[in-house]
Amino acid sequence: MSKNIYLAGGCFWGTEHYFKMIKGVVETKVGYANSIKENPTYKEVCSGETKAAETVMVEYDPSKIDLEFLLDMYFHAIDPTSVNQQGHDVGLQYRTGIYYTDVADLQTINKIMEEQQAKIEGKIAVEVMPLQNFYTAEDYHQDYLEKNPDGYCHLPLELFEFAKNAQKA
Numbered sequence: 195m196s197k198n199i200y201l202a203g204g205c206f207w208g209t210e211h212y213f214k215m216i217k218g219v220v221e222t223k224v225g226y227a228n229s230i231k232e233n234p235t236y237k238e239v240c241s242g243e244t245k246a247a248e249t250v251m252v253e254y255d256p257s258k259i260d261l262e263f264l265l266d267m268y269f270h271a272i273d274p275t276s277v278n279q280q281g282h283d284v285g286l287q288y289r290t291g292i293y294y295t296d297v298a299d300l301q302t303i304n305k306i307m308e309e310q311q312a313k314i315e316g317k318i319a320v321e322v323m324p325l326q327n328f329y330t331a332e333d334y335h336q337d338y339l340e341k342n343p344d345g346y347c348h349l350p351l352e353l354f355e356f357a358k359n360a361q362k363a
Contacts, residue, residue, distance in 0.1 A: 196220050197256050199264060199299065200227055200325050202247040202291035203272045204280025207338040208347035210250045212271050214337075215357035218259030223251040224338075225330040227293050233329050242286045247321075249293065251328060261299055263362045265292065265306040271353060275316040281348030291321035293328075 203209040206224040214222050226239050229246035239246045254264060272280060278289045292303055303322055311318050330336075339345050 195256075196253050197261070198251055198253050198295060199261060200249050200251050200291075200293035200295070200328060201264075201268050202227060202249040202289060202293070202321070203268065204248070204288045204290070205283045205346075205348050206248040206250050206331070206335065207345065208349035209248075209271065210337070211339040211347070212349060212354060212357050213250055213252045213264075213267075215354050216254075216259065216264070216267060216360055218263075218362070219252055219254050221251075221253040223330055224335050225249055225251060225328050226287075227291065227328050228323070228326045229329060232327075236332055236335065239287050240285065246287060246329075247289050247291050248287050248331075249291065249328065259362050261302045262306060263360075265303065267357065267360060268292070269306070269310050270356065271349060272320070274310060274318045274320050275314065277319045283348055289321060290319060291323070293321075293323060293325035295325050297324070 210222045210224050226234050226246035227249035229244040231244045234244040238244050272290050278286050280288050
């Protein structure tokens with residue numbers, strides 16, 4: 195039986211592509227998490243008025259990888275101290291966040307957050323909270339970098355190779 199975690203890491207195009215590369219990830223979907231408006235459009239999310247974060251639903255097989263591994267991979271792909279910005283993308287929708295649906299995951303999330311905080315100077319700006327809602331983004335956003343190999347991405351290309359080769363210790 196698979197499990198889900200919802201991860202906001204800036205622009206969801208690259209974040210989705212990154213997680214899709216990891217062995218043990220079953221499916222990904224891009225969408226808008228914790229919006230104050232039902233079924234927001236991309237344009238509405240970009241306005242900041244919905245308070246939604248561009249987020250990737252990561253469905254994974256816990257017999258192959260665990261949440262701890264996924265969260266460690268997540269921290270390789272973000273600047274955890276940046277507020278409402280990843281790379282050149284700036285705005286409330288580009289904040290970082292870990293949104294969970296299973297309260298049992300909170301213990302692992304808190305452990306990883308503490309470990310990551312100990313590794314860096316400055317305060318981690320990653321939001322940790324229960325997922326309130328998730329609205330799937332428009333079709334053209336799904337698998338965007340597969341459909342548009344030369345499309346914009348805030349993540350360096352070598353990060354995708356890193357994800358593809360990553361192994362659970």
